[in-house]
Amino acid sequence: MTDVTASTGETPNLVQRIRRDYSPLVIGMVGLFLLVFVAGAAFTDDFLTWFNVKTIIRDAALVGIMAIGLTFVTLSGNFFLLSMKEIAALSIICFATLMSADWNQWGTIDADPTSWSLFMTFLVAFTATMIIATIAGALQGALIGLGGNPIVVTLGAAGLFFGIGSWWSDNLVVSYRRPHGAEWLGTGSFIGDIPNITVAFVIIAVVAELVLRYTTFGRQVYLVGANRAAGRATGHENFGMAIKCCIIASVCAAFVAVAFSGQVSSAHVNYFSSEFGSSGDMTIMVIAIVMVGGNSIMGGYGSTLRTSLGAIFISSIDNMMVLNGFNSGARVLAVGLMIVFSIIVFALVRRGSRAVE
Numbered sequence: 001m002t003d004v005t006a007s008t009g010e011t012p013n014l015v016q017r018i019r020r021d022y023s024p025l026v027i028g029m030v031g032l033f034l035l036v037f038v039a040g041a042a043f044t045d046d047f048l049t050w051f052n053v054k055t056i057i058r059d060a061a062l063v064g065i066m067a068i069g070l071t072f073v074t075l076s077g078n079f080f081l082l083s084m085k086e087i088a089a090l091s092i093i094c095f096a097t098l099m100s101a102d103w104n105q106w107g108t109i110d111a112d113p114t115s116w117s118l119f120m121t122f123l124v125a126f127t128a129t130m131i132i133a134t135i136a137g138a139l140q141g142a143l144i145g146l147g148g149n150p151i152v153v154t155l156g157a158a159g160l161f162f163g164i165g166s167w168w169s170d171n172l173v174v175s176y177r178r179p180h181g182a183e184w185l186g187t188g189s190f191i192g193d194i195p196n197i198t199v200a201f202v203i204i205a206v207v208a209e210l211v212l213r214y215t216t217f218g219r220q221v222y223l224v225g226a227n228r229a230a231g232r233a234t235g236h237e238n239f240g241m242a243i244k245c246c247i248i249a250s251v252c253a254a255f256v257a258v259a260f261s262g263q264v265s266s267a268h269v270n271y272f273s274s275e276f277g278s279s280g281d282m283t284i285m286v287i288a289i290v291m292v293g294g295n296s297i298m299g300g301y302g303s304t305l306r307t308s309l310g311a312i313f314i315s316s317i318d319n320m321m322v323l324n325g326f327n328s329g330a331r332v333l334a335v336g337l338m339i340v341f342s343i344i345v346f347a348l349v350r351r352g353s354r355a356v357e
Contacts (some may be wrong), residue, residue: 029345037317044323052323054194056315061201062256063282064311067289068208069252071307072245074290075212077225077238077299079150083158085272085282087136087250090165091129092257093174096267098125100176122181129254136161137250138243145239165269175266186262197259201308204252208304221245226300288335289314291342314338 041047066084073081081087099121136157143153188196212218224231224241231238261267272282293310295302314335321331 029341029348033341037313037320040320040324041316044320047320047323052319054198056319057201057312058195058198059319060311060315061195061197062260063285063289063315064201064308065204065259066249066253066256066282067286067293067307067311068204068304069249070286070290071208071293071295071302071304072212072221072248073150074295074297075225075299075302076221076241076245077228078144078242078245079297080154080287080290081140081246081249082151082154082283083136083140083161084249084253084286086158086161086165087133087253088257088260088272088282089269090136090161090168091133091254092261092267092271093165093169093269094132095125095129095182095254095258095261096174096176097168098128099180099182099261100174118179118181120181125182126258129258130251133250133254134247137247140250141243141246142239144246145237145242162269169267169269171269173266173268178265180262180265182258182262182265184262185259186264200255200259204255205304205308209308212303217244222300224299284339285314285335288339288342291346292338294342296346297343 046052066088070081070084073079140153140157143157144150184190185196185200190196191199212221220231220236220241224236224238228238231241257267257272260271264271289310290302290307291297291310292314293302293306293308295306317334317338318331321334
């Protein structure tokens with residue numbers, strides 16, 4: 001149905017829709033936040049250079065890919081997976097262990113480090129890692145779909161996955177030699193000087209958005225997330241949806257683990273904990289991106305495009321603070337404040353919507 005104004009019969013423009021759908025307080029809060037960001041960018045040396053823009057998007061790629069996967073879970077009404085970094089930890093240990101294995105003793109790979117042998121080693125390690133991530137996601141999704149609280153289930157799964165990864169690696173760094181078959185993803189660049197991980201981020205974001213907008217599965221994600229009763233009435237139970245969405249999130253976490261391992265040619269279970277970068281825990285970063293991207297924590301509203309923009313926005317804030325000399329504590333604080341800000345804005349929007357109803 002065409003949206004028209006009551007007085008003129010004309011279709012409202014963007015400004016009119018914003019004034020109609022959001023309270024002055026919400027508009028003022030978001031406007032002030034964006035004003036501070038624009039002012040900070042304008043007065044930060046080297047922030048608006050092409051080199052720094054590429055750096056921002058590259059830094060956003062890893063957390064952004066993981067957040068895109070988590071968005072499917074959130075949109076389906078299953079809140080968050082609090083085990084994202086632990087899935088990544090288990091995945092990176094699996095990948096690095098297989099990358100460092102002596103496959104020559106089995107006669108499966110030539111002794112010389114040819115391109116073909118490097119590719120085959122990568123293919124075996126990558127496939128095994130994705131299988132483990134799929135199992136991890138399906139296990140959590142099944143428990144959530146059976147009625148388990150997503151917070152409790154994923155916290156328990158986090159301990160399980162981290163424990164397995166730590167036991168598997170004996171809590172040591174697992175290294176493998178260069179050259180190796182993961183360098184093209186970790187540090188390579190095919191399109192000029194744009195890193196391949198940035199290209200992967202863009203491709204994954206586009207594909208995910210197309211899936212949500214134009215496929216039956218995407219419409220089912222929104223339906224189940226917005227209204228469980230309506231989903232059941234049309235034959236779409238949360239059990240299957242939870243499994244599928246948790247698998248997507250887990251596979252995205254595993255992909256990030258492979259890419260990061262390809263950058264550093266090693267693995268450790270703590271790579272995605274507070275030691276990862278200086279902006280805090282990986283799971284908290286990913287949740288912040290989903291929230292700042294404007295996705296409803298209750299499900300049924302949002303998109304992976306919003307999440308992708310949220311990843312770039314948070315990466316921009318972090319980059320700006322680095323250029324201005326802020327330490328890691330201040331940067332972690334900024335991430336936390338953005339989560340709180342997002343929750344407050346959503347609460348005001350929901351209260352305004354209910355008042356209109």
